[in-house]
Amino acid sequence: MEHLFEKLVRNGESDTYPCHMPGHKRNVWGDLPPQLCRMDITEIEGFDNLHQPEGILLELQKKAAVLCGAEESFYLVNGSTGGILTAVSAALPEGGHILMARNCHRSAYHAAYLRNLKISYLYPDILDEYNILEAVTPDQVRAALKKAPDIGAVLVVSPTYEGRIADIAAISEAVHEKGIPLIVDEAHGAHLGLSREVHENSCRQGADLVIQSVHKTLPALTQTALLHVNGKLADRELVKRFLHIYQSSSPSYLLMASIDNALHYIEKDGGRAFGEFRKQYDRMLERLSQCRVLRFLPADRERQDLGKLLISVKDAEMTGRQLYDTLLNSYRIQTEMAAEDFVLAMFTINDRPEGYERMTAALLEIDGSLRGCKSPEDRKKQGNVFQGWLWPENPDAGGCTLTAAWDGNKEEVSLEESEGRLAGEFVNLYPPGIPLLVPGEKITKELCQRIHNWLQQGLTVQGVRLQEGEHLIQVLKMAEEQVCGSACVCEGL
Ligand SMILES: Cc1ncc(COP(=O)(O)O)c(C=O)c1O
Known part of the structure; x- marks a missing residue:
């Protein structure tokens, strides 16, 4: 054909x-x-x-x-x-x-x-x-x-x-x-x-x-x-x-x-390419198992995909963003994303041995320079105290459809002032572009804190605007909140 x-x-x-x-x-x-x-x-x-x-x-x-x-x-x-x-x-x-x-x-x-x-x-x-x-x-x-x-x-x-x-x-x-x-x-x-x-x-x-x-x-x-x-x-x-x-x-x-x-x-070369991919990737993970502080999510065939190298800094005295920057600036390795506790690097069938070698050598060297474990106190000092995404526990608090909320009348307030209000815009950590806040959802204290932490760590937060040193976020106008509140249609199950 x-x-x-x-x-x-x-x-x-x-x-x-x-x-x-x-x-x-x-x-x-x-x-x-x-x-x-x-x-x-x-x-x-x-x-x-x-x-x-x-x-x-x-x-x-x-x-x-x-x-x-x-x-x-x-x-x-x-x-x-x-x-x-x-x-x-x-x-x-x-x-x-x-x-x-x-x-x-x-x-x-x-x-x-x-x-x-x-x-x-x-x-x-x-x-x-x-x-x-x-x-x-x-x-x-x-x-x-x-x-x-x-x-x-x-x-x-x-x-x-x-x-x-x-x-x-x-x-x-x-x-x-x-x-x-x-x-x-x-x-x-x-x-x-x-x-x-x-x-x-x-x-x-x-x-x-x-x-x-x-x-x-x-x-x-x-x-x-x-x-x-x-x-x-x-x-x-x-x-x-x-x-x-x-x-x-x-x-x-x-x-x-x-x-x-x-x-x-x-079709032509998949058998060889995937076989090589598996071999190279497994070998890299095996070599990286020597790390004392950095940890890696194993590719277990059943529940963890091959190729997504998740480098956890949970026990290290550094943030995901710091590791991302170190890999980029000191080793010229551009990774996929940084989060609070990890860096994600991607490998596919089209990677060359050089890619695996450079990543392995860089991470072994970085790990060698890291001092022991991050104590709970260190984590607190760093402001890294929240687990997971912290979605609003009760997203029907606002009770409006996404369409009604996103189309609603909005105003911009500072992040601090937004607590208790209903979001007027999406707030995403990018990548991956998964919303932390969806229009119509209630902005809790924990969510504000989380956004604040992300910004402090230099992560890219979409939906928050910096103006004259202040972070601004869109919320629904008060009158709009009441309208939304009367049409309860979002449910968390
Ligand atoms: C889970 C998920 N779905 C869909 C998309 C959108 O994919 P595309 O960039 O191909 O439009 C992305 C993009 O990052 C994603 O992470």
């Missing part, structure tokens, strides 16, 4: 004159690499149309479905973000009731906003030893579904940003007993199910709608993703409708070719 990348190369070299978009006309312009322009086309003859695929794009999507064990797959060109917006919008009617994990990416919240959904949350446990969120469990899902019989769809994240994998087979069973669809945000798991070295993917465990960012864990360009559909519980016509709505009418062929290229690479 023909591959999109090769077809684009051939087209770029042909003498067919481009009297069509894009405006660069396949000519070198500015500093862009010439090959990029030559291959960047729009829906010209022979290249099919992603919004009505009948030729090469249909074939490629079918191939993706076979590889991933899905009944039907769709190429996405604006990341898992577009897939999550689509899946949630298609799975529930306007005003429907969704049960979703509280650690969902903000795109899930955006979908709930657009469809004016009532939201019930599943609160993941905390893996105390590393201070990270666990994936949600089948028992949590069952209990929540029992409590709210009008729930129309369930959305969970697996693997999580930190690599925790949920028992999707058991969750699917629980959700299907209710006759409703399960959506899995598998943005961090496009590699799952492609080799015995990694965990099975959610398509093969019964999920109805699965979204994967190809760009996150496979060798593909940023923004590439897949949406897989299985079974009869998801309305496929609605899925297509929302894909048309949320995706560009001019999807980039470079991005689509990059999805094809990544999947083709797996």
